[in-house]
Amino acid sequence: MNATASLPLYEYVSSAKLPTRWGLFYIHGFVETATQQEHVALSFGQWQADDIVPIRIHSECLTGDALFSTRCDCGAQLEKALQNIVAHGKGVLLYLRQEGRGIGLLNKIRAYKLQDSGMDTVEANEHLGFDADMRDYGICKLMLDKLVVSKVNLMTNNPKKRAALEALGIEVAERTPIDHGITDDNRGYIRTKTEKLGHEFDPHLLK
Ligand SMILES: Nc1nc2c(ncn2[C@@H]2O[C@H](COP(=O)(O)OP(=O)(O)OP(=O)(O)O)[C@@H](O)[C@H]2O)c(=O)[nH]1
Ligand SMILES: [Zn+2]
Numbered sequence: 001m002n003a004t005a006s007l008p009l010y011e012y013v014s015s016a017k018l019p020t021r022w023g024l025f026y027i028h029g030f031v032e033t034a035t036q037q038e039h040v041a042l043s044f045g046q047w048q049a050d051d052i053v054p055i056r057i058h059s060e061c062l063t064g065d066a067l068f069s070t071r072c073d074c075g076a077q078l079e080k081a082l083q084n085i086v087a088h089g090k091g092v093l094l095y096l097r098q099e100g101r102g103i104g105l106l107n108k109i110r111a112y113k114l115q116d117s118g119m120d121t122v123e124a125n126e127h128l129g130f131d132a133d134m135r136d137y138g139i140c141k142l143m144l145d146k147l148v149v150s151k152v153n154l155m156t157n158n159p160k161k162r163a164a165l166e167a168l169g170i171e172v173a174e175r176t177p178i179d180h181g182i183t184d185d186n187r188g189y190i191r192t193k194t195e196k197l198g199h200e201f202d203p204h205l206l207k
Contacts, residue, residue: 076181
């Protein structure tokens, strides 16, 4: 018999208060058993089990989220998502440690270097031997179950996130575009997301 067969894929670890610039959130820690990769959810406010809860699935981007990079729109989206949640009076941010769409921070820097020489973000990933997008959203189910969320208003421009949640049995009742943080530095990056990765952006914003 395989001794690992009954191990859970993901585990909830602990929760605590997380006061922020916008209000009092709670932070909830989770771990992927096999890799020991750690993820967090931030929750704000209260809801009933069948309410539509505003949520954002945010993929880690150290450069954009913490180091103020404008190569991408991640930092602005993270800030806007937290503001939206507080404005709605309730919501959840799932902060997934999928740096560089799953290739990791140092490979993302390698990809940036290739982009500095003219490749787009998809070509750079493929040149390095990766798929364009290596993310897995399986842990979202445990996170949302733990927070008693089954119906969501998903803040995203990425249809793959909606499909991933629906495949996990979460009802995506509404979607809210999150097109903040477009700058001259990242317009090309966002155009590539639209043309090659299927992201839904208002074309007027990309001119
Ligand atoms: N491989 C790679 N990853 C990048 C690059 N720029 C940003 N990322 C990562 O891309 C992830 C964010 O993905 P995006 O495609 O910008 O947006 P999304 O999360 O799919 O969609 P939204 O929900 O609409 O924001 C983060 O993990 C970033 O670290 C890049 O040039 N190459
Ligand atoms: Zn980013």
